[in-house]
Amino acid sequence: MPTFRHPNRWRLIRRTALALGLVGCVAVLNVLPQKLVMVGPPQIVETLHPKVGVHTRLTDEVEAWKIQRTCEMVRQMGSPWIVEYFPWGYYESSKGRYDWSHPDLVIDHATAQGLTVLARIDFVPEWARPEDTTFRHLDADHYGDYAAFVAAFAARYAGRVEHLIIWNEPNLSFEWGYRPPDPEAYTELLRQAYLAAKEANPDVEVLMAGLAPTTAPEGNPWGLDDLIFLQRVYDAGGGEWMDGLAVHAYGLTFPADEPPDPSQINFRRAELTREVMVANGAGDVPIYITEGGWNDNPRWTKAVRPYQRIGYTLQAYELAESWPWCEAVCMWVMRFPWPQSTHQDSYAFVTPEFIPKPIYVEVGHYAHGEPYEYWSE
C-alpha cells in the first residue's frame, strides 16, 4: 500500500504546530484573569486642610487599575473629597434592570482610599425620553423614573455614599435637553428625587445641582443667571427639598479674592449664591463647591498662566477656610482617561499618563503643610 507523503511534510508540521500554539496562547490568555486589582486595606487621607477636594472623571475609565491609581493619587494629594459623575443611562439601560459593576468599582476604590464621594446623577437613558432628544432631556412624566434610580443608588451605597447631586447645571439649555431653563420644573424633579432618596436611605444628603455661573438674563435661550435660577427654585418651594447646595465656582482670569459682583463670573460668586440662600432663610444649609478652578490652556481666552493657576487655586482653598458655610472645594478636574483635545485638558491636575502637573504637586504640598516646589508669591 503506497504511503502518502506530503511534499513539504516538515513545513506542514511546523505550520500545524504554530497554529496549535497560537490557539493555545489565545485560550490561555482568555482563561487568565485580567490584571488583578485588589481594592486593598482601608486608607486614611492625611491632610491639614480637610476642605481640599477634586472632581474625578472615572465615568469612562474602564481599567480598574487606573480607577485605583486615580483614587490613590487623590488621597496622596491630601484631598478627602471627590465628586464623581454616575450616568443613570449607563446603569439602567432598560427600565428596572441595573448594572452596578462600574459604580461598584469606583465606589469600592474611592472608599478604600478614604475618600468621601459626592455623587452627581443624571444622563437620561433612551427608554426614558422621546426619540431625537439628547441625554439631557427628561420630561415630567419620567421624573419618577429618575427618582427611582436615585433611590436605588442611595439604597445600594447607603453608608458609603451619603451625598447625591440631583442633575447638573439645569440653568443651561444644553443641560436641560436644549429647552429653555425651567427652575420650576427642576424644583419638581428635585422634590421627587429628594423624597425617593430619603425613603431609600434617610441618612443621605440630597444636594441641589450645581448651577453654571452665568449672567444670562431671563429670556435668553441658552441659559439663565444662576442667582435668578436659584431664587426661582426657592420661590417654587425648592428649599424644602435640599440638604445642601452644589456650587460651581470658576475663576476665569480673575484671582480667587476678586470681589464678588453679580455682573461678573469669578470664584467669589459663591458668596452671592450664599446671600440668596440666607435671604431665603436657608443660612444653615451647607454649600459644597463641586466644580471650580482655573485653566491654563494657551488657546483659551479665559485662561491664565500655569503659575497663576497654581497661585489662584491655593488662594481659593485658603479662602474657603474662612467660609464656615462651605464644606468642600472640589476643583475640576483630577484627570481625563484620554486627551480631550480641547481646553478641558488644561483643567486636569494629572495627565492621562498619570504624570502629576505642578498644580497637583503644589496642592499636595499645601494639604500637607510642606514647602512649595514651584510656587512662590
Add this chain to the structure above:
Amino acid sequence: MPTANRTNTGLSERIRALPASIRLAPSIAAAVFALFLWLGEPLSELLTGQDPVLARIERSGVMRVGMDANYPPFEWVDAQGQFQGYDVDLARALGEQLGVQVTLVDVHFDGLYDALEAQRCDLIISALPHDPMMTRDLAYSRAYYDAGLVLVGSSGGADIETIEDLAGRSVAVELGSEGHMLARLWERDKGLAIELHVVREPLELVASLQDSIAELLICDSVTARGYLAQDPSLRIVGPMLSSERYVIAAPIEATELIDRVDQALDEWEASGQLGAWEQRWLSERASP
C-alpha cells in the same frame, strides 16, 4: 357577445379595464418626476453619490470656513477688523483653487466641531490638531503643519540626535507646559535625568539660554520659529520631540472636498507655497 358594446367602449373605460399596475404607472412616473424636480440637486447628489458638501459649495459659489480668529500667527482679526494669518491665506488660496468665494466664520475654538455639525461652516481651517478620537465623525485632510515640541539651542545642542542624548543636560521649560510634562514623562518612563530649569513665563525661556542658565529649551515649533526670528543665534536642534499635526476638517461625507484639499496641499508643498506661508507668518512676522 354583444359586439356593439365592445366597439362603443370609450377610452376611459378601456383604461379602467387595464390591470391596476399598468393603469397607475403614468401617475407614479409623474409623481416621481415631480419629486425629482422638487428635491432637485440634493436628490441627484444622493443618486450619483456626489459629495454633498462640495456640491453645496459649488452650487452657492461660497465656501464657509470656520476658524477661531484668536490665535496668531495662524488666525486673528487685526485693528481694522480684517482676518489675518497663515490659515487665512490658506483658506483664500483654497477658495481660488475651487473657484469659489470664501466666507470666514469666527467661532470659538471649542465650538468649531459643533459649528461644522450645525452646518454653520463647510470646513474648519484653524490650526486644528488632528484628533484620532474624531475620525469616525469627521474627514481630515493631510497635515499642513506640525506644531509639536522641539529643542532650541544657542551654542549647545548640536550633538543631540536622540532624546537619550539629553541626559545630564540643562534644559529650560515653562512651568506646567507640554514640554515640562514631557520631560517629567521621560524622567519616569525612561529614567532620563535631565537638569530641568523651570521658568514661569515664555520670555524667561529665551533669557535662560542667553544668560547661559540652560543649554537648551523645549517649546512648540511655532514659538520656536518666533524665537529664531528674534535671535538669529538660536536654532532648532535634534529630533522633533512630539507631534501636533494641524489639519483641515470637514463633515465625514465631504470625501471629494477633502480629496481636493489634499491635492491642493500636495501642490503647495511641491511648489514651496506652504514654506512661503510659514516664512511669512511664523518667521518674518515675528522678527523685530
